[in-house]
Amino acid sequence: MNTALWIAAALLAVVALTGGVTKAFVPQVKLAAHPGGAWTGERSAGFVKTLGVLELLAAAGLILPAALGVAPILVPVTAACWVLLMIGAMTTHLRHGEAKFAALNLAYLAVAVFVAWGRA
Template identity: 75%
Template sequence: MNVALWVAAWLLAAVALLGGVTKAFVPKERLAAAEGGGWTADVGTGFVKTLGVLELLAAAGLLLPAALGVAPVLVPVTAVCWVLLMIGAMITHGRRGEHRFVALNLVYLALAAFIAWGHFGPEPFTG
């Protein structure tokens, strides 16, 4: 179980890192022109950059606390926060009729829920 939780955490951290770098450092206009990024045209630049920073923090929070043995409870807490973020993403993409992205966000939500369940539930997060 621990190996599955680590694999899930690494996969989700990679997604968070990629999304975070993109939102934090790519100009909003370029994001808005990309497939699935149209929602950025409807919000402020600060909001997009803030989401990017939160995703970068999530990438770190899914791996570093357990890897370093410092406050490993932050891993499932981060996973729960990711679930909430994905609910918002699913609502946003759903309102825009972007059902493919809703499905993708559901996969990310499921990974995060698995991580949270695994570490709050039957398996302590060990290195």
């Protein structure tokens, strides 16, 4: 079970790191031109960058507390916050008619629920 939880947390951390780097460092115009990124054109650059920074923090919060043995309760807390983020992402993608991205967010949500439950 512990191995499955590490794999799940690592998967979510990679997703969060990728999304965070993209949102924090790629210009908003370029993000809006990519599939699934249309919503970024409707939000302020500061909002998109803030989401990126939060995703970078989530990547760290899913791995570092358990790996270092310092405040490991932060892992399920981070996973629960990721669930909330994925609910917002699904809502946003569905509003833009991007059902395949919403389905992907649902899969990430399910993995986050597993991590939150398993590490609690």
